[in-house]
Amino acid sequence: xxxxxxxxxxxxxxxxxxxxxxxxxxxxxxxxxxxxxxxxxxxxxxxxxxxxxxxxxxxxxxxxxxxxxxxxxxxxxxxxxxxxxx
Amino acid sequence: xxxxxxxxxxxxxxxxxxxxxxxxxxxxxxxxxxxxxxxxxxxxxxxxxxxxxxxxxxxxxxxxxxxxxxxxxxxxxxxxxxxxxxxxxxxxxxxxxxxxxxxxxxxxxxxxxxxxxxxxxxxxxxxxxxxxxxxxxxxxxxxxxxx
Numbered sequence: 618x619x620x621x622x623x624x625x626x627x628x629x630x631x632x633x634x635x636x637x638x639x640x641x642x643x644x645x646x647x648x649x650x651x652x653x654x655x656x657x658x659x660x661x662x663x664x665x666x667x668x669x670x671x672x673x674x675x676x677x678x679x680x681x682x683x684x685x686x687x688x689x690x691x692x693x694x695x696x697x698x699x700x701x702x703x
Numbered sequence: 704x705x706x707x708x709x710x711x712x713x714x715x716x717x718x719x720x721x722x723x724x725x726x727x728x729x730x731x732x733x734x735x736x737x738x739x740x741x742x743x744x745x746x747x748x749x750x751x752x753x754x755x756x757x758x759x760x761x762x763x764x765x766x767x768x769x770x771x772x773x774x775x776x777x778x779x780x781x782x783x784x785x786x787x788x789x790x791x792x793x794x795x796x797x798x799x800x801x802x803x804x805x806x807x808x809x810x811x812x813x814x815x816x817x818x819x820x821x822x823x824x825x826x827x828x829x830x831x832x833x834x835x836x837x838x839x840x841x842x843x844x845x846x847x848x849x850x
Contacts, residue, residue: 619734623741623775630748630768637751637760645814646756652750652806653764656799660744660772663795664737667779672788675779679795686802690809697813 627661648692654690655685733782740774743767756822757814765807772799 634657637650659682666674687694750763776796780789821829 618748619737623737625746626741626748630744630810632749633748633752636756643757643814643819645810645819648814649757649764650751650760652810653768654746656764656768656772656803657705657744659795659799660740660768660775663775663779663792667733667737667782672783672786672791675783675788675791679791679798682795682798682802686806686828689806693813697816703776 620664623664624661624668627657627664631657631661644696648689648696651692652685652689653680655689659685733778736774736778736781743771743774747771755821755834758811759822760809761814766801769779769799769803772796772803807812812829 619640631654633659634654638647638654641647641650659678662678662681666672666678691701744767747764747767750767751760754760754763760816773796776799780792780796783789783792815831821827
């Protein structure tokens with residue numbers, strides 16, 4: 618029951634994030650909403666692991682959070698300096 | 704394509720070993736922590752939808768999602784205690800707690816140095832601009848270093 622409430626809150630937050638990615642007035646809003654989206658996806662995978670009782674999904678959550686952090690850092694660094702690496 | 708997908712979904716129960724499927728009993732601590740975490744995540748969604756400015760939206764999303772995600776991770780760690788999956792969840796929580804503020808800081812810094820507009824009202828001040836650390840200072844520092 619509580620798990621379903623958490624899934625509903627995560628679905629609303631992900632809908633808001635997709636709205637900000639598509640509509641955001643500036644590019645900073647798009648990067649911020651993308652970061653918000655990936656973090657919410659990692660939390661969503663953990664809640665699904667609790668609901669479906671499959672512990673393999675926890676590895677998926679760790680992978681999603683690592684990929685989201687790296688892509689956020691790469692986007693922010695590219696828009697600040699014009700390049701990602703040297 | 705459809706055949707490949709049907710084969711994958713037919714073989715999916717075999718890929719999940721028997722010890723990976725947990726049995727979770729109802730637990731009041733899990734319910735309470737998950738309710739707190741979902742409340743913070745819902746508040747972050749409302750903040751991202753309603754705040755007037757890039758920086759305030761960034762504030763709402765970064766800080767509230769870090770706190771709410773930490774609550775949900777600890778709730779899942781309590782729920783998975785009989786299945787020895789708690790240390791993986793604590794690893795994810797530590798990673799979240801380290802990287803969430805870091806990515807928020809990098810987005811805010813790049814947005815400020817590239818000149819995104821600030822929301823101003825009566826009595827608001829820009830302390831960073833008053834110190835003279837804008838984009839020119841950043842480019843001057845960045846030109847000499849090989850970073």
